[in-house]
Amino acid sequence: MRVIGTAGHVDHGKSTLVEALSGTHPDRLKEEREREMTIDLGFAWFTLPDGEEVGIIDVPGHRDFIENMLAGVGGIDAALFVIAADEGVMPQTREHLAILDLLQIQGGVVALTKTDMVDDVEWLDLIEDDIRRVLLGTILELAPIIRVSGRKKIGISALLTALADCLRDKPTRADYGRPRLPIDRVFSIAGFGTVVTGTLSDGHFQVGDEVEILPHNIKGRVRGLQSHKRKEDAAVPGSRTAVNISGISIEQVQRGDVLTHLRDYRSTSRFDARYRHLIDASTALRHNTEVKLFLGAAEVLARVRLLGCEELNPGETGWIQLETSEPVVVVRGDRFITRRPSPGETLGGGVVLDPHPKSRHKRFATDTLTRLEALEAGTPAEVFLQSLYSSGAAPLKEIVDRSTLDNVSARLAIDELLDSGMLISLEGNQSGVLSPTVDVIVTSRGYLDNQSARAIHEIELYHLSFPLRRGMPREELKSRMRLQSRVFTGILNWLVANQKIHEAGPLVKIAGHQIRFTPPQERAVEILLRRFATAPYSPPTVKECQAVVGEDVYQALVDSGRLVPVAVDVVFGKDGYEQMVAELKSILAKQDTVTAAQIRDHFNTSRRYALAFLEYLDLQGVTVREGDSRRLKR
Numbered sequence: 001m002r003v004i005g006t007a008g009h010v011d012h013g014k015s016t017l018v019e020a021l022s023g024t025h026p027d028r029l030k031e032e033r034e035r036e037m038t039i040d041l042g043f044a045w046f047t048l049p050d051g052e053e054v055g056i057i058d059v060p061g062h063r064d065f066i067e068n069m070l071a072g073v074g075g076i077d078a079a080l081f082v083i084a085a086d087e088g089v090m091p092q093t094r095e096h097l098a099i100l101d102l103l104q105i106q107g108g109v110v111a112l113t114k115t116d117m118v119d120d121v122e123w124l125d126l127i128e129d130d131i132r133r134v135l136l137g138t139i140l141e142l143a144p145i146i147r148v149s150g151r152k153k154i155g156i157s158a159l160l161t162a163l164a165d166c167l168r169d170k171p172t173r174a175d176y177g178r179p180r181l182p183i184d185r186v187f188s189i190a191g192f193g194t195v196v197t198g199t200l201s202d203g204h205f206q207v208g209d210e211v212e213i214l215p216h217n218i219k220g221r222v223r224g225l226q227s228h229k230r231k232e233d234a235a236v237p238g239s240r241t242a243v244n245i246s247g248i249s250i251e252q253v254q255r256g257d258v259l260t261h262l263r264d265y266r267s268t269s270r271f272d273a274r275y276r277h278l279i280d281a282s283t284a285l286r287h288n289t290e291v292k293l294f295l296g297a298a299e300v301l302a303r304v305r306l307l308g309c310e311e312l313n314p315g316e317t318g319w320i321q322l323e324t325s326e327p328v329v330v331v332r333g334d335r336f337i338t339r340r341p342s343p344g345e346t347l348g349g350g351v352v353l354d355p356h357p358k359s360r361h362k363r364f365a366t367d368t369l370t371r372l373e374a375l376e377a378g379t380p381a382e383v384f385l386q387s388l389y390s391s392g393a394a395p396l397k398e399i400v401d402r403s404t405l406d407n408v409s410a411r412l413a414i415d416e417l418l419d420s421g422m423l424i425s426l427e428g429n430q431s432g433v434l435s436p437t438v439d440v441i442v443t444s445r446g447y448l449d450n451q452s453a454r455a456i457h458e459i460e461l462y463h464l465s466f467p468l469r470r471g472m473p474r475e476e477l478k479s480r481m482r483l484q485s486r487v488f489t490g491i492l493n494w495l496v497a498n499q500k501i502h503e504a505g506p507l508v509k510i511a512g513h514q515i516r517f518t519p520p521q522e523r524a525v526e527i528l529l530r531r532f533a534t535a536p537y538s539p540p541t542v543k544e545c546q547a548v549v550g551e552d553v554y555q556a557l558v559d560s561g562r563l564v565p566v567a568v569d570v571v572f573g574k575d576g577y578e579q580m581v582a583e584l585k586s587i588l589a590k591q592d593t594v595t596a597a598q599i600r601d602h603f604n605t606s607r608r609y610a611l612a613f614l615e616y617l618d619l620q621g622v623t624v625r626e627g628d629s630r631r632l633k634r
Contacts, residue, residue: 001227001239002167003055003199004108005073007100008082009090013113015042016150017082018058021160022046041184043197043240045228048164049157053228055199055240056080070294070337073099075182075199077173077238078166079108081140085118085147088127089134095346098278101138102349103335106170108143109162110135116149173238176389177447178264179203180329181241182296183213183257188250192224196253198297200241202331202389203261203450206234208457213248214258215267215327220247256298258329262453264446267327272319272357273336274376275304275350279315282345286311287363291338291347293324301325301341307361308369312348319372320350321361330355332375332382380405384413385422385444393426393443393451393487400436410436424448426490441486451491455481456500459510468515468556471507515556524549525557529573532563536576537603542569566616570609580613581622585632593629 006014019025022044042058059073073079079100083093100108110131118124128145135141144162148155181198189195205211209222224244225232235241243259258265277285287310293302306312307319330336330352337349353375361368375382387403400410414434417423425434426441426448434440443451458480462472478488492508495501501508517525528548532539542565546554557563564577572580580603587594587602600610614630617623623630 001055001173001236002052002077002170003057003075003238003240004078004080004163004167005057005076005105006059006080006082007073007096009084009087009092009096012082012084012087012090012093013150014080014082015058017080017111017113017148018042018044018056020148020150020153020156022056045240046160048167049160050164050168052164052167054163054167055228057199057240070099070299070339073105074103074294074296074335075201076105077170078163079105079140080163081108081110081143082113083110083127083131084114085112085124085127086114088130094134094280097134097138097140098280098346099337099349100140102276102278102337104351105139107166108140109159109166110140110143110145111159112145112147113150115147116152116154173201173236174389175204175237175392176202177392177444177450178389179205179235179237179259179261180265180331181205181243181259182298183253183259184255184297186250186253186255189244192244194220194245194248194250194253195242196245196257196259197240197242198259200235200239201237203264204234204236205241205243205259206454208461210262210453210457211243211245211259212262213253214260214265214329216252216257218248218252219262220245222246256296256300258296258298260329261446261450263449265329265331266356267329268324268356269327270321270323270357270360271328271330271352272307272321272354272361272372272375273350273352274317274372275312275320275338275348276317277312277314277348278346281314281347284311284313285347290341292341293322293328294337294339295328295330295334298328300328302338304338305360305363307363307372317350319369321357323360380409380413381416384410385417388417388423388442388444389447392447393441393483393490395439396425396434396436396442397439399442405436407436421445424494426487426494441490443487443490448491448494451481451483451487452495452500455491455495456510459501459508463510463513468517468552470515470556470559471502471504471509471513474503474506474508477508515560517553517556521549521553525553528557529562532573532576536573537580537605538609539572539576542571545571567612570612572613581617584617584623588623588630588632593626593631595629 006018008014015025024044045053045055047053057076083089115124131145146155146159146162148159179200180202181200183196183198185197187195205222205225207222207225211222212219222243223246225235226242227235227239287306289304291302291304293300302322302324305321307321309318312318332352332355334352335349338347339345340347353372383405384403387399391399405413414423414436422445424443424445426443455477458477459472481488496503499511502511528545558565562574563571564574565571596607596610596614599614600607614623618625621633624633
């Protein structure tokens with residue numbers, strides 16, 4: 001699933017073009033329709049010629065709404081850069097291009113719109129030449145320019161083909177098992193509650209997942225998922241996703257918040273970054289300047305601390321530490337934009353190097369600058385961790401191979417990550433030294449927590465669906481988890497070792513789970529157990545038991561040990577059975593053997609009960625049959 005974002009000057013036909021491509025006009029607000037000008041983010045979707053479905057985000061082009069534009073453009077896979085043929089390159093054209101370049105949106109297509117309003121072909125050629133000069137040195141330098149008319153649907157087929165070609169070689173978004181959804185829209189639907197939307201990255205959500213809203217740490221559960229207005233059981237990275245959340249009210253969420261799994265991320269109010277000051281910036285960037293920071297869908301005030309210099313002139317790059325007025329959720333590699341609060345101006349942007357620095361840096365400390373250079377290049381631990389995130393859980397040697405680290409660097413990375421608790425062994429020694437060449441299955445803390453929560457949730461759902469069963473069959477849980485056998489076994493063993501769940505033969509259950517009967521079921525159980533107490537050695541048959549309490553309650557009584565089935569249709573109460581075993585052992589302590597007839601007479605029961613009892617003890621290894629007699633097994 002890919003997402004395309006529009007960009008370009010106001011009134012250059014972005015929304016009209018989106019409608020021509022998708023059949024859906026992206027403007028949602030009444031004011032937008034009346035003014036014929038996009039104010040907030042709009043969304044649509046369409047199918048490319050190669051059959052791939054894509055989402056499209058339509059952003060405002062007017063300079064007064066540039067900050068709404070920034071909330072939607074960060075998570076896109078490609079840009080649809082719109083320039084009107086009758087006006088050419090305009091101020092917001094250049095600003096939007098600078099933003100795309102700072103965010104390093106990898107590729108796109110230029111749509112030269114309103115060509116139906118220009119009769120002079122030479123004029124179109126001149127406009128294209130001007131566009132090429134403007135694009136020179138940017139990420140759109142090699143982008144194709146397609147002449148179109150949204151109103152008359154001219155060139156739409158060629159534009160669709162160009163978009164398909166642009167996306168064809170782009171890899172799909174990686175699933176690191178730690179999803180995050182920067183929220184760009186919040187609303188409520190009657191009967192369903194709170195719904196948030198955004199472009200999903202780094203992992204997938206499933207219906208039933210426990211989630212939290214960061215940075216507020218508000219917890220809820222995924223009630224439903226939609227992508228392109230279709231209900232989904234799971235949402236994948238890169239998709240435009242709507243999430244219906246239970247347990248969270250609409251008043252608790254706002255644009256810029258991030259939806260994640262529990263404990264996958266933590267917010268921060270300080271991070272280190274590599275920054276580039278735009279060459280068109282009107283002034284130099286000075287230490288301690290207050291800026292508006294745009295990160296994902298979030299917009300917060302931040303203060304810039306320059307590291308290693310007093311100021312950055314237009315076109316220069318440097319190290320900075322940003323301190324935000326409110327907590328934000330960032331990950332190494334995330335890109336951001338800075339703007340002057342007033343008068344509004346895009347200043348520059350950069351890439352996050354350390355989302356959680358330990359403290360405020362000394363601005364000219366050599367060790368700090370050396371560390372930032374190493375972070376930009378990527379330390380062995382960081383390279384290994386990225387390979388681990390992309391694998392989820394895999395043999396250690398496979399992750400080392402994928403990281404392309406040599407054995408010495410890999411050993412250092414593994415030791416560091418084991419010490420920090422970010423690398424977990426699911427097999428063998430849980431805390432000792434691991435060689436880069438061993439075949440042991442390892443995973444990250446985030447992935448382990450995510451899958452453990454999934455397993456616990458599945459078992460809890462099973463307990464709710466079958467409250468009278470002792471536990472969930474292990475193989476059924478494995479089928480629902482859809483994990484490789486070794487990974488599943490490793491996670492299950494970790495849950496058992498940490499007393500999150502208990503194993504009982506082929507069954508697993510939540511720690512503390514107990515079978516509980518309803519009041520009517522309890523009364524039926526009391527009636528049945530009185531019959532066992534009245535005639536412990538000639539009890540009711542299995543069918544008679546099931547007729548009194550029902551099959552499920554009967555099985556629950558067997559699972560809990562209150563009834564002991566010894567044959568297909570013979571069952572004893574726990575007390576009666578234990579009394580019979582004790583008396584049998586007492587008899588055989590005085591004489592070597594005993595017959596079925598003697599047991600029948602001793603307990604004043606029928607041959608059927610006596611024989612079933614003895615044959616069951618043979619199977620249990622208590623007695624051994626010798627002809628018509630039994631003796632205790634030595």
